[in-house]
Amino acid sequence: MAEIEALMHGFAVALSLKNVAFMFVGIILGVIIGVLPGLGGANGVAILLPLTFSMAQSPGGTTTAIILLSCIYWGALFGGAITSILFNIPGEPWSVATTFDGYPLAQQGRAGAALTAAFTSSFVGALIAVIVITFLSPIVASFALEFGPPEFFAVYLLTFCAFVGMSKEPPFKTIASMMIGFALAAVGTDPVTGALRLTFGTEKLLNGFDFLVAVIGLFGIGEILLTLEEGLEFKGARAKLSLGVVLETWKELPRYWMTSLRAAAVGCFMGIVPGGATPASFMSYGVARRFSRDGDKFGSGQVEGVVAPETAAHAAGTSALLPMLTLGVPGSPTAAVLLGGLLIWGLQPGPLLFVEQKDFVWGLIASMYLGNIAGLIVVLTCVPAFAAILRIPFSVIAPIIVVICAIGSYTVHNSIFDVWMMVVFGVAGYLLKKLSYPLAPMVLAIVLGDRAEAAFRQAMLVSQGDLRVFFSNALVGTMTGLALVLLVWPLVTWLLSRSRASA
Amino acid sequence: MSRPAFRYKSAETAVAALFFLLGLLVMWDSARLGARWAEDGPQAGYFPFYIGLFICVASAVNFAGGLRLKGEANRTFVETGQLTLVLAVLVPAAIYVALIGWLGIYITSAVFIAFFMRWLGKYAWWKVAVVSIGTSAVFYLVFEIWFLVPLPKGPLEEVLGLG
Numbered sequence: 001m002a003e004i005e006a007l008m009h010g011f012a013v014a015l016s017l018k019n020v021a022f023m024f025v026g027i028i029l030g031v032i033i034g035v036l037p038g039l040g041g042a043n044g045v046a047i048l049l050p051l052t053f054s055m056a057q058s059p060g061g062t063t064t065a066i067i068l069l070s071c072i073y074w075g076a077l078f079g080g081a082i083t084s085i086l087f088n089i090p091g092e093p094w095s096v097a098t099t100f101d102g103y104p105l106a107q108q109g110r111a112g113a114a115l116t117a118a119f120t121s122s123f124v125g126a127l128i129a130v131i132v133i134t135f136l137s138p139i140v141a142s143f144a145l146e147f148g149p150p151e152f153f154a155v156y157l158l159t160f161c162a163f164v165g166m167s168k169e170p171p172f173k174t175i176a177s178m179m180i181g182f183a184l185a186a187v188g189t190d191p192v193t194g195a196l197r198l199t200f201g202t203e204k205l206l207n208g209f210d211f212l213v214a215v216i217g218l219f220g221i222g223e224i225l226l227t228l229e230e231g232l233e234f235k236g237a238r239a240k241l242s243l244g245v246v247l248e249t250w251k252e253l254p255r256y257w258m259t260s261l262r263a264a265a266v267g268c269f270m271g272i273v274p275g276g277a278t279p280a281s282f283m284s285y286g287v288a289r290r291f292s293r294d295g296d297k298f299g300s301g302q303v304e305g306v307v308a309p310e311t312a313a314h315a316a317g318t319s320a321l322l323p324m325l326t327l328g329v330p331g332s333p334t335a336a337v338l339l340g341g342l343l344i345w346g347l348q349p350g351p352l353l354f355v356e357q358k359d360f361v362w363g364l365i366a367s368m369y370l371g372n373i374a375g376l377i378v379v380l381t382c383v384p385a386f387a388a389i390l391r392i393p394f395s396v397i398a399p400i401i402v403v404i405c406a407i408g409s410y411t412v413h414n415s416i417f418d419v420w421m422m423v424v425f426g427v428a429g430y431l432l433k434k435l436s437y438p439l440a441p442m443v444l445a446i447v448l449g450d451r452a453e454a455a456f457r458q459a460m461l462v463s464q465g466d467l468r469v470f471f472s473n474a475l476v477g478t479m480t481g482l483a484l485v486l487l488v489w490p491l492v493t494w495l496l497s498r499s500r501a502s503a
Numbered sequence: 504m505s506r507p508a509f510r511y512k513s514a515e516t517a518v519a520a521l522f523f524l525l526g527l528l529v530m531w532d533s534a535r536l537g538a539r540w541a542e543d544g545p546q547a548g549y550f551p552f553y554i555g556l557f558i559c560v561a562s563a564v565n566f567a568g569g570l571r572l573k574g575e576a577n578r579t580f581v582e583t584g585q586l587t588l589v590l591a592v593l594v595p596a597a598i599y600v601a602l603i604g605w606l607g608i609y610i611t612s613a614v615f616i617a618f619f620m621r622w623l624g625k626y627a628w629w630k631v632a633v634v635s636i637g638t639s640a641v642f643y644l645v646f647e648i649w650f651l652v653p654l655p656k657g658p659l660e661e662v663l664g665l666g
Contacts, residue, residue: 051650170568176522176561179554183529186551190536195547198532221596228592229585395624399616400638402596407608407642411652419600427593431518434580435511453550465540 003135010362013063014370022068023367027375028382030075035083035386037394038224038401041076041317042333042443045069046215047408049341056345063363069341070321070364071371073334074126077317078379079386081118081310086111086387094278094313097285101298101305108301112245113252117303118310119379120253121260125311126372128264129271129318133325134365137354140326144351149458150469152327154479156452157470158486159329162273163441165486168282173437181442184209185449192457204417211446212412215337217422218439220405222429224398246380249303256307259288263308267315271331272322284312318368325361326351329448333440336447507579514580515569519562526558591623607657613639 013019033044052065080095085102098118105114147155164174187198188208199205263284270280288308289298298305320331321338328350330336342349347357354361379386409422432439463469471477530538533548533555540549581589599615617635620626626634646652 050652054651170565172561172564172568176519176558176565179557179561180522180525182554183525183551183558186529186554190547193547195536197536197547197551198529200532225589225592228588229581393624395619395626396616396634398592399619402592402599403612403615403638403642406600406603406612407646407654410603410608410654411646414653416600416604416655419603423593423597423600426596430589431514435515435518437518456550457545460545465545 003138006138006358006362007134007366009358010364010366011370013060013359013363014067014366019064019067019363019367020370020374022064023071023371023374024378026068026071027075027078027371027378030072030077031079031082031375031379031382031386032075032389033072034076034079035389036397036401037083037089037227038220038398039404040080040219040223041073042337043216043218043220043405043408044076045072045334045337045341046212047220047404048072049212049337049344050408050411052341053344060359062342062345062347063360065345066338066341066360066364067367067371069338070367071374073317073338074368074371074375075378076334077126077314078119078122078375080313081122082115082379082383082386083390085114085118085306087390089390094281094309094317096278097281097309098306098313100285100309101300101302104299104301105303105306110301112242113249113303114301114306115383116246116249116380117253117306119376120250121263121307121311122314123372123376124260125264125267125313125315126318126368129268129315130365130368130372132268132319133322133368137322137326137365140322141351141354144327145355147351149455149462150472150476151479153452153455153459154470154476154483155327155329156448156455158479158483159323159444159448160441160452161483161486163438163444165489166270166273166279167438167441168279169436169438171490173435174441177432177437177439178441178445181445182449182452184214184442185211185446186453191450191454204415207413209421209446210412210418211340211443212337213409213418213421214425214446215333215443216405216409217425218429218432218443219333220408221402221422221426222433222439224401225426225430226433227394228398252303253307256304259292259304259308260311262287262291263311264315267312268319270312271316271319273331278313280316281309281313285309318372321368324349325353325364328451330444333443336444340447506583507581508583508586509580510572510577511580512569512572512577515572516566519566519569523559523562523566526555526562529555529558531555595619603655605657607660608654609639609643610657610659612642 029048030041030044033039034041048069052068056062056065077094080090081098081102084090084095084098085106088099088103090096090099102114102118105111160178163178164171167174183198185208187205188196189206190197196206266284266287267280270283285305285308288304289295292298292304294302294304317332317334320335322331324330324335324339328339328348330339339349347353347360405422406419409418410416412418429439459469470480530552533552536548537546538548538552539546595615595618599611602611613635616638617631620631620634621628642654646654
């Protein structure tokens with residue numbers, strides 16, 4: 001098997017002392033980021049991205065840099081569970097479903113069991129997703145090597161239509177948020193003609209809006225403002241995790257293997273199709289409740305109710321990297337930030353990566369196996385330390401996080417204007433989140449806007465303006481067709497529910 | 504404390520209206536650049552023009568949706584007490600950003616953190632000093648020395664010879 005051989009080579013790359021050290025640094029930073037309010041996977045990685053600029057220039061440095069950043073992501077995924085279970089505060093949106101049963105468990109004094117279950121199922125979910133990535137991504141990549149501009153545009157179209165069709169938010173809010181993202185992406189110099197678009201004569205907008213600044217503002221500052229509304233105090237359960245509790249919970253967990261498998265399947269699917277970790281965790285919680293024998297007890301503190309969302313969230317978060325690596329289309333905001341990193345380091349994400357950057361790709365995939373093992377060890381052993389971070393009063397932690405966000409925005413381009421933009425995006429993030437406008441499609445549109453437009457224009461040039469090029473062969477036709485179905489899906493469900501209501 | 508400052512109806516319609524205007528702005532600027540089909544393919548404004556159009560259409564629907572909120576559905580968007588807390592962070596944060604350009608990031612950060620700890624947290628002055636100056640010092644070490652990323656500096660750093 002060529003994949004196994006490539007993977008073994010990847011392990012050789014990832015297992016260097018330097019890479020393993022950065023793996024642990026990344027995991028620990030990631031858990032801290034996941035635990036802190038206002039810092040999450042996406043903006044945490046965005047803030048630290050500028051620190052990797054110089055690192056990526058040394059030979060093999062890009063691999064170390066991506067290992068560091070992706071491990072921050074895994075760490076943040078793990079960290080979200082800690083705050084959900086102990087404090088009933090989801091540190092990350094995908095941990096919301098974990099609070100339903102995790103927090104009741106903690107109140108009953110079974111915090112240790114809940115945490116062990118959450119961490120272990122996160123690990124299992126991620127592991128299954130990495131196995132999927134290992135074997136599926138070379139196939140997708142070789143398939144995608146044949147893609148021309150129409151096919152790529154169809155992939156982008158599918159990505160964005162999936163948001164409209166699958167998100168829980170009102171479809172017109174999804175569209176508005178996504179289109180604002182595209183408009184922000186269009187600001188600056190038009191890559192084809194060199195014309196200045198939407199700059200209104202200001203020099204500052206020549207290079208457009210940087211999505212890293214948008215991510216830091218929308219998710220970081222916006223989240224801080226939202227958290228502030230809840231007041232300044234956090235009250236949480238005590239974190240104790242003894243070896244006995246861990247082993248006891250591990251004995252209980254195999255009982256839920258069917259739940260785990262279902263959750264991992266939901267998660268992988270939702271991660272690859274850009275649904276993302278958050279809907280995956282809710283969906284998997286719902287599925288588990290329906291299928292479980294103790295379904296009616298869900299919400300009162302069932303270990304199974306922690307297993308399902310955590311497995312799915314981690315599986316989705318991990319598999320979101322598959323389309324990012326193979327097609328250059330990220331499945332989640334954090335994957336989008338990682339994609340931005342690749343571009344800044346001078347790597348072109350997409351099918352060619354698997355041909356030209358074997359060390360990088362397989363080193364990354366191998367590091368996903370290792371990083372999640374490292375993550376499991378770190379979180380199981382250090383929970384009390386991480387939980388202590390949340391006991392730092394908000395009046396201390398909030399200004400420090402604002403400062404970190406400001407520094408992060410500044411370092412992207414060494415520009416104070418970007419720090420202003422961060423504040424503006426922060427206010428926007430606060431308003432939009434409260435009004436249930438989804439932020440993920442906006443971020444993805446800012447990242448992919450230029451590339452989607454370029455693919456569209458190239459396809460249009462080839463076909464001389466004939467839109468039928470998007471149905472010119474079976475492959476592109478299927479993708480475009482599927483995208484259109486997803487786009488009108490909310491309309492279909494609305495009509496169905498109406499006809500049912502009137503019948 | 505818990506009087507509603509804004510309700511959902513006003514928030515929804517205000518944001519939708521703002522987005523609608525943004526959409527118009529995008530369409531107007533794209534039309535100026537040429538949003539049609541030239542001989543050599545789509546003009547520079549072609550793609551953004553339709554983006555602007557989509558923003559306007561979606562915002563119009565959202566605006567109408569906001570107007571329809573009545574009675575029970577028109578919940579409190581933000582209470583006065585909450586709004587005060589949010590502004591208590593937002594206004595100092597804006598002042599903080601405004602001062603970075605003149606005083607550098609290290610001093611302003613320390614002052615910003617100190618202000619919060621003293622004003623909202625009511626900490627003793629020595630704790631305030633340790634945390635605020637300590638944080639700035641750690642950032643200095645991490646960015647300037649460890650990662651060699653220069654951050655904005657002001658007059659004090661120059662006096663100290665760190666600039």
